Amino acid sequence: MENGTQNKLISVIVPVYNVESFLDQCVTSIINQTYSNFELILVDDGSKDSSGAICDEWYKKDSRIKVIHQSNGGLSAARNSGLDQAKGDYVCFIDSDDFVKENYLEAFMITMSKTDADIAICDIISAKLAEPEKPLDSVIQFTAKECRAWLTNPIAREYVLMVVSWNKMYKRELFNELRFEKGKLHEDEFMINKLLRMVNKVTFVPVKSYVYRNNEESITGKNNNNDIRHLHGIDAYVERIKSALEDEDDDKEFAAITLKWALLKLADFYRNGNPxxxxxxxxxxxxxxxxxxxxxxxxxxxxxxxxxVTPGLFCKKFVKF
Incomplete structure (x- = not known):
């Protein structure tokens, strides 16, 4: 890598909440990166287990690590606290129950230096993620509008890769005024809506360097299926519909597709939900x-x-995922 690239500082923000079983593996995977010019900001969001103490132990071991302890405010609040302290030219978010391959940051930096993208995206390893609709074996350059093509099917791999916050590197300037919405579940759905109004270029790199762990104890796990806050994700779909209709291109086709998925997702919540x-x-x-x-x-x-009229009949006949 060129010297100028090596001098770029990356802020890696890791929200931490009750993940004592996973945290060491997550932090170790970051500390062992082949690209070493980063600051790691661990945000202990009021953990009730030993996660906060584990953060403090890591702080003693590596001068690149910063630790923030705060009262529990949720994932958005934790990420926002990290952003408030971030000093890097670039920003990455890594969830504390996941981990990354050793070339995670280096691959992003190479991509950023070659393409000058506002956001770089990598592929992920996940046992629950569907296979791609088309082979994801080449670098893809997106405009903001072209990113929408990956937001038309929420059960597809491409949708997940585009919408989540944690498989990406961002230019720090994107977050000069932008923050995650506090109190929202599925906050990434809202964030991608905002980002796609700001970016000019997004680059996808077909490297599986982020390892997603399916943690059923998390707020989005199956153990919390009946949390009404899951419907926040539908609000993000509606926000996406409004944005498409307000665009200069007045993208009614994308708005209609998003509407249909919003209604189908609601029906699925009904099918699996309590009264x-x-x-x-x-x-x-x-x-x-x-x-x-x-x-x-x-x-x-x-x-x-x-x-x-008859929600049960609709679910039986039309909800197939």
């Missing part, structure tokens, strides 16, 4: 359908209307 979740779903479904049904064809409108 409280089902009541919340019905209210949100009715509101979204009534506001945006004009985006649908007559045939589609009749199809999605079925849920408002």
């Amino acid at each position: 409280s979740m089902q009541n919340a779903v019905k209210k949100k479904y009715d509101a979204i359908f009534n506001e945006y049904q004009w985006l649908l064809t007559d045939k589609q409108r009749l199809k999605y209307k079925v849920f408002t």
Whole structure:
């Protein structure tokens, strides 16, 4: 790598909450990076286990590590605290129950120096992620609008790669004024909406250097299926619809696809939810359908209307994922 590139500082932000079983592996994977010019900001978000103490032990071992202890405010608040302290030219987020390959940062830096991308994206290793719709075996350059092509199917691998915050490197300047929305679940869904309004160039690199761990104890795990805050993700879909319609291109096709997925995802929450979740779903479904049904064809409108009358029948007939 060129000397100028090696001088670039990366801020690696790791939110930490009750992950004592995973934290050492996560931090070790970062400390052992082939690219060494980084600061690691561990944000202990009010952990109730030994995670905070583990952070402090790591602080003693490596001068590149900073530790922030704060009252529990959630993932967004923890990432925001890290951003407030970040001094790097670039920023990465790594979840504390995951880990990365040793060339994670170096591969990003090479990509950034060659393409001058605002955001670089890597592929990930995950046991629960679907195979790609097309082979992901080459570097891909996206404009902000082209990124939308990977946001049209939320059960596809490409969607996950585009929407999550933790498989990416960002130019630090993107976050000069931008922060994660506090109190939101699925905060990454909101963040990608904001980022795609700001960026000019996004680069995907087909290297699986981020290892995602399926932690069912996390807030998005199956153990928390009936948390009403899961519906925040649907609010992000609605935000995406509005943004597409406000665009200069007035992208009704993308808005219509996003609407259909919002309604299908709501139906899935209904199918798997308890009575409280089902009541919340019905209210949100009715509101979204009534506001945006004009985006649908007559045939589609009749199809999605079925849920408002007999949700159980709709789920049985149309929710196949």
